[in-house]
Amino acid sequence: MNSFRSRLTLIMIGIIGLSVLASGLLMAQMFKQNHIQALEESMVREIRILAAGMKWESADDNMTAQFQYYSQVASDMKRNADSRITFIRTDGVVLGDSDHDPHTMDNHKSRKEVAKALSGDIGSSIRMSDTTNQNMLYVAMQVQADQGPYIIRLAMSLEDVEQSIRNLWTALIVWLLVLFLVAALISYRVASGMTRPLEQITKVAKRIQRQEYIARVTVKKQDEIGELGYAINAMADSLQVQMERIRQNESQLESVLDNMINGIVMIDVTGHIVLLSRRAEDILGFTSRELVGRHYSDARQQHELTSLIREAFEKQSYIHEEMTFYYPEERLLELNLVPVMQDNEFVGILLVLQDVSAIRRLERMRSEFVANVSHELKTPVAAVKGFAETLLGGAVKDEETTRSFLQIIYDESERLNRLIGDILELSKIESRRVPLTFSPVEMQSFAAKTVQLLEAEAARKSIRLDLIAEGDIYVEADEDRLRQIMMNLLSNGINYTPEGGKVTVMVEPVWPASVSPYALSDETRDDYERIRIVIKDTGIGIPKKDLPRIFERFYRVDKARSRSSGGTGLGLSIVKHLVELHNGTIAVESEVGVGTKFTIEIPVIHP
Template identity: 30%
Template sequence: MSKLNRKLLYGFSAIIIVILAILGIILGQIFKSFYLTNFDQRIARETNLIASIMESNTPLTSNISDQTLKKIAKDLNIDVLLFDDKHNLIAKSSNADLTIASESLNSYFEQLDKVKKAAKFSEKESGVKFYGKKITNPNGNKQFLIVDYSTKSIKEVYSSIWVLLFSLLGFVLFAIIILLIRYSHQFSKPIEDITQVAIELSKGNYKARTLTESNESTTVLSQAMNVLAKNLQEMTMQQEMQQDRLNTLIHNIGSGVVLINSRGHVNLINKTYRETFKVDSRSILGELYYDAFKHKEVIEIVEEIFLKEIKVRKQIILPLSIERKHFEIYGAPIIGINHEWKGIVLVFHDISELKKLEQVRKDFFANVSHELKTPITSIKGFTETLLDGAMESEELCKNFLSIILTESDRMQTLIQDLLDLSKIEQQNFKLDLAEVSVKQVIEDVHQMMNQKALEKNIEFKLYLNSPLVVNADALRLKQVFINLVDNAIHYTPAGGKVFVTAVEADDHIVIKVNDTGVGIGKEEISRIFERFYRVDKARSRNSGGTGLGLAIVKHLVEAHKGKVEVESKLGHGTSFIVTLNKNTSI
């Protein structure tokens, strides 16, 4: 039995028991009073009747047989006694006796002598109750007739009344309890089901439904609860879907997002922000903004939004680890429906690449202009000198024409490198892939560049043990190693060494071009693959370099789905590491 049913049963049972007990007491008293009144009236009538019968049997003497009294007592189921005028017992029915003091009895006889009808007598101390009447014959003799009903078990009659009454009340109570259990279960079961559904809904289980067949009084409530559960389930699903979309958008957006509540505590940071600023969510969530942000510029933006309640958009440079990044920060206040201040949102757009590209574009035009200006100026100057009469001197003319040819070659090399770089960077650039022996390619490069190395007294050696076959474009691959070896020879002083090694793994080949040259500074390593960037600008220009060779190398290696890395220490040489996949699929 459920708790609700027990409470209903105990409550109603207690009320019914109290009501029935009060009703039983009242009915018992009524039945008792009614019974005693009728009993007294009956005994009074019977006493008068017996007296009439006895008076008709004249004369009344002490010789009257006990048979008459016994017959009357048996027929009426009472005890009868007969006294003479001297108050002496002259006859009685069987077992009839009066346990009362003689003084009280004499006083009662005196009272009977004064009345004509039957009179009642009761003694509280002894509990004796009887009716009496004076009998007088025509001769004037008198006797006293006593009908004793105190000897009868009045208590048994009372007990019978109470047993009957409580049996009846008990039956009524049992019937009411049975009906109460039945109907309480009928009414409480739907309520219990609805309550259980409400509990499940409060726990977030919006699939809960009430399936019990309800009566008319709870059908509407059950249907309303099911409709409520269904609506909550649909609303929750829509909210979860929207929340998932919002979380996916926030955490996967390419810009850092930070939400700050109205009290200045950080409520949310997305994945991009964590990765960009290298912070842990647990160390920043819940913190005040001036503790969470380490950069003064960001704190000032937040304070400006809090104070002015306006949108703010600024471009700032923030130092992160060993680099400096450009950010465009967009901040806006979050205002609720009733113009309630909810907090602010900050969006960090990393525009470092855009700034870098913008700078590269500026540097590109500046460098191209500068690289072309020098040979053009030289060609123009020597041509004017020749036209002014210098060509009359054969030796001077030949010298000037050699310089003009050198500068023309330099311009041609620069323009060719620019065309190659432009072609490589185009989206429709394709490699002519085939099975290529890297060993053979490097050996061809060795034959081409060895004479140049000998001229500078540089030892140029190869350490290749296997064919090192890869799927690549042979011409482009040769162009990569020509540029790397040429740079190694250019930046290695006389008496130095240049050597190429290769290591073969399961799915890739690693080729290293090493030299013992001047090396590259740590701060310049990240820029050597930029267009026109030179570590030693004067020396590289004098050697005929354009500053585009390593940019071409990087693009060609990446076009082969490989990678190129640099290891260098200033004054101790440089090592370019090229990793090529054996099976390149473009």
């Protein structure tokens, strides 16, 4: 913008300078012409005066006498006229000259001013004199004498005129320089007044280009540039509002995409990926930086997905498919490929990815649950029905057989009752319809009472129950549900431990990782955040392949042994859900033939 201002200033100075220079040239030329014209008129008057008072010699006199006479007259007249005077005959012979000897002078008939005077007009010319070596103004006029016509020529040096012209040019140059300075100052101020607002408008436009939409032009004048400033400000206001709207829409769209449970992949008509949501990154195992801008075939995914996308591009129609992915982990995905149309023109494919692994797993678990419940209910119902039919068929007459059958019917009814009770209990726990009443529980006495409840059952199998618990260990828990957790685990330990075995219960505090148990003081001993309950037996153990599934409903490692022990297959599932309701964790370690250890950790205080 500074260069523009400089160019504008130079242009204005140039225009002014050229105008002044042209005016000066014209004025000097007119001055010279007027001055010369005035001189000519004055010289004509002088010639007429000289001719009126002139005494002409007879033409019969010899030439020498005429030369002397006219030369003398010319010299005398020069003192009054202050001009060079020349007397010339009509044949061009110079009779006398005030400055030179006529004998040495050329014939002047061909001279421009003389030739014109011979024709009857007043002749004038300007040329360099051969004798004086100066620019001279010559004026010649034909005069009539008694002896015939003569030519009187006056010559005057133009040195004074040229000096006047030089003085005029000196003054003109000085004034031109002064005018240049004044014009430069005025032009700079005018250019600044024009360019400074343009400069500001340009800066504001560049800031708007850099997305600084708060930039505004300060308008000081209500001229065309001011109108331009108002237009720029209005444009900036409109852009700011529109960009704010766009940012809000982008933010909302980004928030929606980032929080969607489904993955979104947008592929343009050329097959290049233009959008990849955060959930799609998790599902596909690639980041946006790795895939956006690249062709979909560059994604190192399984061939089936690439083929499905290619088919969607070929058909340009909706495609729904379920596919198992093995990278980055095994999962079942529901794929929906939707063609994107704009103004009835195909512009790309929208790929919606939904992880249905959990849904399908729940559906499978529900089917298995229904099948297991049906199977578990069918067994005792069939037993009750069978023995009842036997009794109705006549076996009731045998008292011993009747008592045996009725006992079986009773046991199966009890088993059926326990099964239904466990199913209802698990249903309430899973739906979180079991209100927990938290209160402080002193773990040493609590664990002792729980162990005491199962001592008789353990004694029947000669199983020893050991309790290891420190005093003054407290936890905030629902006492009834906590006892249900421990009794379920203890019962399992007793049931699956051979005679003469051992089941151990251990309760201990858990300190933060930054605290060393060996450096505890009386002040820090009560600063534990969690408690740990460990129930360990010396039973038959659980195979490693079954460990991940033991908390599933109706899952049994040894189905025959579980059924004979009266288990429903729901105990560990109930335990897991109750531990989670206490915001705790449960883990299991087991080795076949050595035993099993369940570890439960529960926070001391619940939010």
